[in-house]
Amino acid sequence: MDDQLPALEAIVGSGSYPTFARSLVALSAEGYDFDLDHLFELGLGAPLDGLAVRLDRRAP
Incomplete structure (x- = not known):
């Protein structure tokens, strides 16, 4: 973050x-x-939660 200060x-x-x-x-x-x-957990959690919802809808 400190290296990105000018930007x-x-x-x-x-x-x-x-x-x-x-x-x-x-x-x-x-x-x-x-x-x-x-940060990794936060970034990965949302797509996995969305995938879980989609898979639950397909389950018989």
Whole structure:
């Protein structure tokens, strides 16, 4: 995240993404916990939940 600071500042400075900008300001004030395991679980959970719903509909 720290390496991406120039790109993030450009996005915030553009004014095109106000909600994202507020989120970044909050993160910079409070800090962030970059837990890769949590991000992986979060990213994988939604597609798997959707797949489970589809498979349940097909079950006899």
